[in-house]
Amino acid sequence: NAGVTQTPKFQVLKTGQSMTLQCAQDMNHEYMSWYRQDPGMGLRLIHYSVGAGITDQGEVPNGYNVSRSTTEDFPLRLLSAAPSQTSVYFCASSPAGGGNQPQHFGDGTRLSIL
Amino acid sequence: AQKITQTQPGMFVQEKEAVTLDCTYDTSDPSYGLFWYKQPSSGEMIFLIYQGSYDQQNATEGRYSLNFQKARKSANLVISASQLGDSAMYFCAMREGGGANSKLTFGKGITLSVRP
Numbered sequence: 001n002a003g004v005t006q007t008p009k010f011q012v013l014k015t016g017q018s019m020t021l022q023c024a025q026d027m028n029h030e031y032m033s034w035y036r037q038d039p040g041m042g043l044r045l046i047h048y049s050v051g052a053g054i055t056d057q058g059e060v061p062n063g064y065n066v067s068r069s070t071t072e073d074f075p076l077r078l079l080s081a082a083p084s085q086t087s088v089y090f091c092a093s094s095p096a097g098g099g100n101q102p103q104h105f106g107d108g109t110r111l112s113i114l
Numbered sequence: 115a116q117k118i119t120q121t122q123p124g125m126f127v128q129e130k131e132a133v134t135l136d137c138t139y140d141t142s143d144p145s146y147g148l149f150w151y152k153q154p155s156s157g158e159m160i161f162l163i164y165q166g167s168y169d170q171q172n173a174t175e176g177r178y179s180l181n182f183q184k185a186r187k188s189a190n191l192v193i194s195a196s197q198l199g200d201s202a203m204y205f206c207a208m209r210e211g212g213g214a215n216s217k218l219t220f221g222k223g224i225t226l227s228v229r230p
Contacts, residue, residue: 031216033216033217033218035220040222041222042118042120042205042220042221042222042223043159043205043207043218043220044220045217045218045219048216048217050216058217088157090159092159094216096216097216099147099166100147100164100166101216102149102151102161102164103149103161103216103218104161105151105158105159107157107158108157108158
């Protein structure tokens with residue numbers, strides 16, 4: 001009963017380094033998204049995807065890339081890490097089509113940029 | 115303008131009492147959905163309850179109910195018979211439009227502390 005799996009759970013990077021946050025779901029959900037959570041800011045949408053091969057920008061996309069080659073996986077790439085990207089990152093998925101379907105969240109990745 | 119507004123400072127409630135967490139929203143779309151999530155100190159996001167804009171009745175899920183006042187654009191979460199495990203951050207979120215749109219806009223959250 002895995003749901004949404006995020007790896008790693010914790011990561012420390014140096015400024016300028018790149019890395020990929022992994023997200024996988026086993027519920028065959030079409031919709032996947034990445035959020036960042038900062039103190040006092042709630043969750044803000046970075047990028048989202050409505051299906052394999054389709055991605056789009058959210059509210060705060062700068063400095064991040066995504067791709068969706070399969071239904072299951074939606075990795076988030078930091079191209080050149082900056083201290084401002086220190087945050088907790090959440091991946092979420094849901095069936096497409098909105099309605100009353102809630103988004104299912106992974107447990108989050110806590111990322112620190114030094 | 116903020117689409118989801120949660121302005122209460124940290125909330126405190128005595129165990130076994132009821133508490134209301136406020137949420138107001140802003141949208142011009144007639145079709146939308148409102149969600150409440152709980153985030154305990156362990157960090158995971160837990161879905162609690164959903165209210166659709168066309169739903170005639172207020173949503174209820176166990177001890178959670180939603181006081182939906184459409185004309186006032188408010189969707190307050192009511193937790194009855196508070197338990198110590200209800201201490202957490204609570205987020206209100208909105209999905210606008212129908213069709214394939216699944217994007218959520220979150221409020222900044224409210225911290226609830228339940229006192230024994």
